[in-house]
Amino acid sequence: MFYIFDWCGNFDYFSENPEGIGSSNSMSxxxxxxxxxxxxxxxxxxxxxxxxxxxxxxxxxxxxxxxxxxxxxxxxxxxxxxxxxxxxxxxxxxxxxxxxxxxxxxxxxxxxxIPKDSDDESAKKFDVIMLHLQLALINPEVHAGQFKQVVVNIASHLEKKGTVPIVMARINTIRKVQKPQFWEEESLNGLEYVRTELRDLIKLLEDTRKTKKFIIDIDDPYEMVETIGDSVIQTSYKQRVIDYLAKNTDNPTLHKIQNFEQLTSADFAELERIFFEELGTRKEFEELAEGHPYKNNVAAFIRVINGIDRKKALQIYQNFINDSNLTSEQERYLKNILDYVSVNGDIETKSFMEYPLKMNNWRGAFGDHFIQLKDFVKQIHRVIS
Incomplete structure (x- = not known):
């Protein structure tokens, strides 16, 4: 026999809550x-x-x-x-x-x-702000909300600490971000420079933390929409597409796209129904696809989102050249083709005349097999056209 002294009431708690306390969904x-x-x-x-x-x-x-x-x-x-x-x-x-x-x-x-590093927490919070601004600059789906004003406020508080030598050493950057011209001419280079220049100074603002908020709560899979008051969170069309593709990996049509198999007219009709009706509208898709070479080709768009089966692609090429051994240069050039397809969703023979593929000496590298290489590219395009 033995006695259990349950000073904290664990038995009572877990008799009512057998699953224990649910884990927090907040991100570190x-x-x-x-x-x-x-x-x-x-x-x-x-x-x-x-x-x-x-x-x-x-x-x-x-x-x-x-x-x-x-x-x-x-x-x-x-x-x-x-x-x-x-x-x-x-x-x-x-x-x-x-x-x-x-x-x-x-x-x-x-x-x-990912293991937590020893970096200062306040510096990492500033990194979150600046990286979100960078992402908003290069991705029109992401909005910066009030983050620009937060950076201006931080710089304003830092400027008041001019007696600290490290502040004066970076005073030009501190003053620059407070001017409208910096944000009118906003650039990736400029934002990264501000991040690296100021991140180590944020710890100097601990005395203002009681009255000013510098802590940001970002839910990454969602779109932050700039408003007059608080930010409103809503799921973007792109995220709905990503979620759908992630949950439907067994879809036969998606398997065909992944494996470079020929799509039928019925496959195309079903893809357009899903993307133009179920997940959103044709207008939302066209806005997301604007500026991309695949335009309104949903299958090519899926290649960009899901990637491609590179082993399957190389096997197709090997079949074209009757299992001849590839040189290291040919392997590198084929990798360039597959990288191009992963980024753009599709490829045609005319792409060889465009950047970045035009930089390679294709005929010199493939010699007699250059015709088979063109047939390989045509097949990659044909199965989704």
Whole structure:
């Protein structure tokens, strides 16, 4: 026999609440930053950004950091084991070359597993603000809400601390962000510079934290809409599409798109019904597809969101060349084609004359197999046209 002295009333509590206390759904700062950086890196994959020196460098730096964070999750952690099927593929550096929407969605599932670093909490809160502003600048679906005014307010409070040497060392940046001209000429380069210049100064504002709010609560899968009062949260059309594709992985038509199989007229009609009626309207789709080469082709749009089966694509090409061995240069060029399809959703032979594919010496690399390469590209286009 033994006695149990239940001073805290655990037996009474769990007899009424057998499931215990539900876990909180709030995101940590580390998870929020991981999610924001994923979204920014995904947006910067487009040719428009890859042509710009700063944008490309920011893209590369973000992916190096994100890859390191994923690799820091060890298999020995009990909470990581259920997600190891997601984690392990992304431990490979090459897996980060071109992220699809589905990749980003999967990676966000493991954001809560990213180890917390020793960085100052107030600096990370400022990072959240600045990264959200960066994302809003490059993604028209994301709105910055009142974040610009928050940055102006922070700079105003910092300027009052001119007796602190580190403040005076960065006073030009502090004054610059308070001027309307900075926000009228807003740039990715400028926002990143402000983030790195001011993040370490936010801890100096602890004495103002009682009266001024610098803590931001962002729910990343939603769209922040700027209003006069508080921000209103509503699900975006793009997010509804991503959710639908994630929940319907067994759909036969989606399998055809993934595996480069020929779509029928019935397949196209069903896709348009889902995207133009069930998930939203044709106008919403056209607004989301504006500026992209796939235009109103829903199947090509799905390729961009879900990615493509690269192994299947390379197998198709091998069939064209009768299983001949590829040179390292040919492998690299084929990878460029698949990256192009992942970003743009489709490809045609005329794409060889456009940036970035025109930079490669295709005829020199493939020689007698160049005709088969063109047939391969035609098949990738034909199955969804």
């Amino acid at each position: 700062l580390t998870e929020r930053l991981f999610s924001l950086r994923l979204d920014i890196a995904k947006e910067l994959q487009s040719a428009n950004h890859q042509e710009k020196e700063f944008d490309k460098k920011l893209h590369d730096d973000l992916k190096v950091l994100l890859h390191q964070q994923v690799r820091s999750i060890v298999k020995e952690r009990k909470d990581a084991r259920p997600y190891w099927g997601i984690i392990e593929p992304f431990r490979d550096k090459d897996r980060w070359t071109c992220l699809s929407e589905e990749d980003v969605l999967k990676l966000k599932e493991i954001g809560k597993l």
